Amino acid sequence: MHILVVDDQALNRTMLQYMLEVEGYQVSLAENGRVAIETFNQVKPDVVLLDVIMPEMDGFETAPELKKMSGDVHLPIIFITSLDDQKSMLRCLEVGGDDFLAKPFDKVILSAKIKAHGRNRELSIRILEQRNELKYHQNLMDREHKIVEHIFSNALNNNRYIKDILSHHLSPASMFNGDMLLANRSQLGSSYILLGDFTGHGLAAAVGALPTAQTFFNLTNRGMSVGDIAREINNQLINLLPDDMFCAAAIIELSNSGKAVSIWCGGMPDILVVNRNSGIKQRIQAQHMALGILDNDEFEHASINCEVQDTDSLILYTDGVTESENKAGEMFGQERLEGFYNEQPKAELVDVISCLDDFRGATEQADDISLVQINCLASPKPEAVSENSIPPLPWHISLDLSPDDIRNTDPVANILDMVSAFEGMEKHRSTLFLLLAEMYNNSVDHGLLKLDSAIKDAEDGFFEYYMQRQEKLEQLTEGSLTLNISYAPGIESIKLSVTDSGEGFDTSEIADIQNRTEQHGRGLKLILELGEKLEYQDQGRTIIVHYSVAQSKALDEIPDAETAEIE
Amino acid sequence: MSLSKTLSPDNKTFTIQIQGKFDFNLVQEFRSAYADIGAENPKVVIDLRDTEYMDSSALGMLLNMQKNLGSKVSSIAISNCRPQIKKILQISRFDKKFEID
Numbered sequence: 001m002h003i004l005v006v007d008d009q010a011l012n013r014t015m016l017q018y019m020l021e022v023e024g025y026q027v028s029l030a031e032n033g034r035v036a037i038e039t040f041n042q043v044k045p046d047v048v049l050l051d052v053i054m055p056e057m058d059g060f061e062t063a064p065e066l067k068k069m070s071g072d073v074h075l076p077i078i079f080i081t082s083l084d085d086q087k088s089m090l091r092c093l094e095v096g097g098d099d100f101l102a103k104p105f106d107k108v109i110l111s112a113k114i115k116a117h118g119r120n121r122e123l124s125i126r127i128l129e130q131r132n133e134l135k136y137h138q139n140l141m142d143r144e145h146k147i148v149e150h151i152f153s154n155a156l157n158n159n160r161y162i163k164d165i166l167s168h169h170l171s172p173a174s175m176f177n178g179d180m181l182l183a184n185r186s187q188l189g190s191s192y193i194l195l196g197d198f199t200g201h202g203l204a205a206a207v208g209a210l211p212t213a214q215t216f217f218n219l220t221n222r223g224m225s226v227g228d229i230a231r232e233i234n235n236q237l238i239n240l241l242p243d244d245m246f247c248a249a250a251i252i253e254l255s256n257s258g259k260a261v262s263i264w265c266g267g268m269p270d271i272l273v274v275n276r277n278s279g280i281k282q283r284i285q286a287q288h289m290a291l292g293i294l295d296n297d298e299f300e301h302a303s304i305n306c307e308v309q310d311t312d313s314l315i316l317y318t319d320g321v322t323e324s325e326n327k328a329g330e331m332f333g334q335e336r337l338e339g340f341y342n343e344q345p346k347a348e349l350v351d352v353i354s355c356l357d358d359f360r361g362a363t364e365q366a367d368d369i370s371l372v373q374i375n376c377l378a379s380p381k382p383e384a385v386s387e388n389s390i391p392p393l394p395w396h397i398s399l400d401l402s403p404d405d406i407r408n409t410d411p412v413a414n415i416l417d418m419v420s421a422f423e424g425m426e427k428h429r430s431t432l433f434l435l436l437a438e439m440y441n442n443s444v445d446h447g448l449l450k451l452d453s454a455i456k457d458a459e460d461g462f463f464e465y466y467m468q469r470q471e472k473l474e475q476l477t478e479g480s481l482t483l484n485i486s487y488a489p490g491i492e493s494i495k496l497s498v499t500d501s502g503e504g505f506d507t508s509e510i511a512d513i514q515n516r517t518e519q520h521g522r523g524l525k526l527i528l529e530l531g532e533k534l535e536y537q538d539q540g541r542t543i544i545v546h547y548s549v550a551q552s553k554a555l556d557e558i559p560d561a562e563t564a565e566i567e
Numbered sequence: 568m569s570l571s572k573t574l575s576p577d578n579k580t581f582t583i584q585i586q587g588k589f590d591f592n593l594v595q596e597f598r599s600a601y602a603d604i605g606a607e608n609p610k611v612v613i614d615l616r617d618t619e620y621m622d623s624s625a626l627g628m629l630l631n632m633q634k635n636l637g638s639k640v641s642s643i644a645i646s647n648c649r650p651q652i653k654k655i656l657q658i659s660r661f662d663k664k665f666e667i668d
Contacts, residue, residue, distance in 0.1 A: 188616070188647055223616045223647065225584065227573070255668050260646065287576045302573050305580040305612060413588060413620065430620055430651035437590065437622040462631050466594045466624075522659070523623035529658045 001118050002026045004045035006036040006062065007080060008054040015105060016049060023111055033057030040069050046121045047114055049101065051080045063095040074124035076117035145175060152206060155213045159183040162379050165191055165254065169349045171369040178205030179318050179370040182216045186223035189256030189382045195372050196249040197318040208247055211236045226251040226264040227301030230291065234299050237292030246292035250316050258310060258378035264303045266290045269322055270334060272315040272341060279342040281312065308376040320367035324360050332359055349373050390424035390549060392489035399483045403476040406444060412437045415485060428549055431530055438523035439498040439543050440483065445469060447500030447541065448479045492550035493532065497542055504539030572600045581609045586617040591624035601632055604640060611640045616647035626659055633664060644668055
């Protein structure tokens with residue numbers, strides 16, 4: 001320990017130095033306050049013995065300066081004094097002195113005091129070290145929280161929704177929200193909304209949000225049903241979360257037309273269907289347990305479907321809303337919320353929030369509070385996914401099929417899987433399937449199996465027809481089919497043909513197909529509508545259909561042709 | 568290719584969802600699917616969100632279902648059709664007989 005002795009009298013300095021060095025302390029000397037201050041930073045004393053009356057700078061002036069220079073670490077200052085009037089002693093304490101040492105010096109008392117104050121000094125140094133360490137960890141934690149927050153906001157802010165349809169209010173009780181709102185639109189234009197509430201709040205609760213969001217966006221992009229989405233998220237959470245953590249959630253799909261909603265709800269408060277003119281129309285209770293509790297085989301994916309109109313809204317909220325307490329410890333409650341909507345059915349979320357704030361008054365928010373309003377409006381058609389153009393590559397696929405192949409394989413679906421692997425063909429996939437399936441089935445049914453379509457016209461003939469087909473197909477031993485599908489880039493046209501080894505037929509029979517109304521013939525009419533050209537060759541054994549991939553009437557533009565209504 | 572059916576917990580909606588290919592291979596399964604729609608006159612929803620392929624036999628199956636169920640259901644809707652599937656239904660004028668959403 002290093003002790004600085006500040007005294008203008010050489011005798012005092014020498015005596016103190018001697019006494020302290022005998023005790024094993026390191027000692028530095030200064031003959032007045034100014035010198036003490038000047039040498040302070042080199043000496044770095046642990047305790048200062050300070051005379052009161054000195055020339056140049058006395059003890060009263062020096063003490064506060066030394067304390068200041070010592071900064072955050074406590075520097076014990078012991079005044080050397082022969083003064084014994086109360087006023088001077090009081091002043092010593094006022095300027096920062098910690099103790100007194102009376103002249104003449106007593107060796108035992110000096111040693112005891114140095115020890116005591118040395119201990120204080122050490123304690124202070126230790127506290128400072130610990131404080132710095134805490135600060136370091138605090139900074140580290142803040143930094144890590146910021147990183148995590150960044151990741152979360154990236155994961156959760158991918159929300160895509162239509163502003164008129166979805167409005168929301170999320171108010172977390174801590175940095176990380178245990179409530180979670182996810183929104184997306186499918187390619188068919190329906191809107192998906194998930195409001196979830198993890199057990200607890202803060203970082204621990206928010207951790208489950210990452211996998212949930214990933215699964216949600218994945219499945220909604222693919223247009224899955226709310227029940228299937230719930231099942232997938234449940235699977236994820238059951239694998240990830242500890243047993244005491246789960247996620248109450250409501251998953252909503254509002255159709256593109258805005259007329260139908262399907263709801264999967266587990267462990268959430270009742271969802272309200274509010275009509276803007278008449279108030280609450282319906283309460284939808286949670287039908288299921290929260291996500292992350294039940295194993296896959298116990299999980300129930302059944303959803304509720306309702307029809308809604310454009311003046312209806314769905315109100316979703318987490319229990320933070322109904323469990324908000326006022327000063328008297330009363331909860332806001334569902335009844336109060338419903339009462340509010342019955343009185344003000346046109347209310348927007350801001351109105352509900354201010355009602356809730358008024359109720360809560362100065363009481364602190366204890367849980368995450370989330371409110372979501374879904375207005376049941378029709379939404380604009382989703383923007384078409386940018387389509388790949390078809391490269392000018394001619395291709396041709398040909399299959400020869402034996403009766404075994406026809407029985408045991410699914411050549412039409414397989415060919416279509418191949419075709420859609422060509423760039424730009426995906427959007428024609430279902431239409432090409434239909435064309436080829438109609439051609440193929442006609443060739444199998446009539447060319448090879450010699451089935452009579454008229455069977456379909458009888459009572460229950462439809463099933464009878466397919467029973468007979470199966471029977472005959474099982475017995476088929478002879479004959480073959482050839483399927484060809486090719487693309488001609490020059491005319492942007494796909495040519496499909498199916499040839500059977502049957503007897504052929506009188507192709508003039510089908511000339512008046514458009515005007516026929518029987519159970520059969522529906523397939524040919526579809527071919528005529530969707531294809532560009534239909535022709536028969538080889539006495540009806542070969543059917544050829546041309547399909548134009550250039551036609552942009554592909555999707556929306558349905559010709560209002562006076563085709564006979566199909567019965 | 569598969570078919571799944573769900574009666575909603577409030578017994579008001581009976582949903583048949585068809586994955587992949589909707590054609591005559593499903594003829595029996597489809598018929599037995601709607602044999603048990605419950606007694607409460609539900610709405611039947613044919614959910615085609617996962618249906619990639621469909622041909623004229625599927626149209627026949629739908630019409631047969633309609634004939635069969637008649638007044639036992641409040642309505643029949645075909646929902647969540649992909650654009651190409653929707654086009655097939657429109658060409659066949661199914662929008663006159665079914666709610667197509």
